Amino acid sequence: MSSPPPAAPWRNLFVSHLESMESPEFTLSTLRRASAANARDRRPSVLAAPLYFPRARTCICRGLWADLAVNPKNDAPLNPSGLWESDLLTFTTDARMEKMEELWESGIDLDLRVGRGTDPSSPTTGKVGEELWEEGLARMKGKTTTEEAVKSTKEKLKGSGGGATVEAVFWAGKPGVQWRVRGRAYVLAPDIESSPEGREVVALLKSRMRRLASSADVHGTKEKKEWSFAREITAHFGNLSPAMRGSFRNPPPGRPVSLPVEGEGLALGQKVTDLEDPVARANFRVVVIVPDGLDQADLSDPEHPRRWIYTYVGGRGRNEWETVEVWP
Structure with a gap:
């Protein structure tokens, strides 16, 4: 096997x-797409209106992907150690959190988000860029209304995907x-190994992972236990305390208590305590940040x-980084 x-x-x-910190906390920054109402009310010109608003929140880093520091009380089935490692950061979150939508990259053409109709006979005249964005989203998904497009987006957020640009500050x-x-952040859901979107995320993350040994090298030729993304997600869930696992059975975050x-x-x-609790696992997500730049x-x-x-x-299988010292 090559090095x-x-x-x-x-x-x-x-x-x-990370290990020196009492709690490996970091601030996760994302961008949230402005609603059409916000874009219209804040500025008279859509070209001057912010299409995205910055968002930030404190998260807990769960270590590097494929290198989980296992809690001694974690009774989840674990992947074989020594097979893979990576430079990819992880954190866990609830699929119902508002930030989930911010972790997905939109494939909508930028022109749909910044354009504005000027022809009086055009149905797009007077519509701000966000309204055009919604219409473009509906067309791309074969829908006819914004409501249907929103429903499709909610279904998408139940699975694996993501790819939005983020920054994590420690x-x-x-x-x-x-x-x-x-x-870029990628969301790992229960469909990580069964859906086309999940398999696409697996392929992307594996391209930035390093295989250290074969399963035969680790376990011998008689037992070959392959490394599994789904098993690693369960291991992350098992690494949490029962009370923290129970938080994924909370009422929907952000919903009015009234x-x-x-x-x-x-x-x-x-x-x-059940590692396969259907409600908690449906809401539990592991998010992997694939870094393309660091500032130390x-x-x-x-x-x-x-x-x-x-x-x-x-x-193309390389893991090369350029390092430049700059003035602080």
Whole structure:
């Protein structure tokens, strides 16, 4: 077996800084598409109106993909260790969170989002870019109304996919280093190995993973246990405490408490011990960030701060990074 490509030059230091943090928290920044009403009300000109609004929230990093630090109380079936590793960051989330929509990249042509009709006889005259975007989305999906397009989007968000641009910002206080990780986020759902979208995500992530050994090398020729994406998702679920697993049986996040809770068995304060709990697992997601750039700012020495920019330049099975030291 040929030697695997080298790890990213920042990997070991980044992991050591994660391990130095009391809680591996980071700020996840995304972009949320503005509604047509917001675009119309905020600015008189659609060309000046912001089409996207920035969003940020605190998340917990669950380590690097294929390198899960297993909780001793985790009784989930685990993938064989020593087969794969990666430089890809992970976190877990609820499929019902608002940020889920922000993790999907839209394939709609940009012109549909910034165009505005000027012909008085045109049905698009006076419509802001977001309304045109919705109509374009409906046409691309073979729909005729915005309502139908929204329904289709909700179905899409139940499965694997994503690909939106994100930034994750870490502050490692003890070493005094800030890390800014820029890349694309991919959502891993229960259909990761069964749907076309899931298999596409698997292929993409595997292109940025490193195979360290074959299953025969790890287990011998008699037992060959292949590494499974679905098994790794279950291992991430098992790594959570029963109370944290129970949070995926909470009422829908963001829903007004004055409204009735739709869905059987949804309530606060539940504990889940069943690794295949149908409600919790339907809402549980692992998100993998594929980095294409990192910004490392070492502020440990106030008199001599330093900063490095790492840019991914690999491809076709390579894992090459360009490193440039810049002024902080």
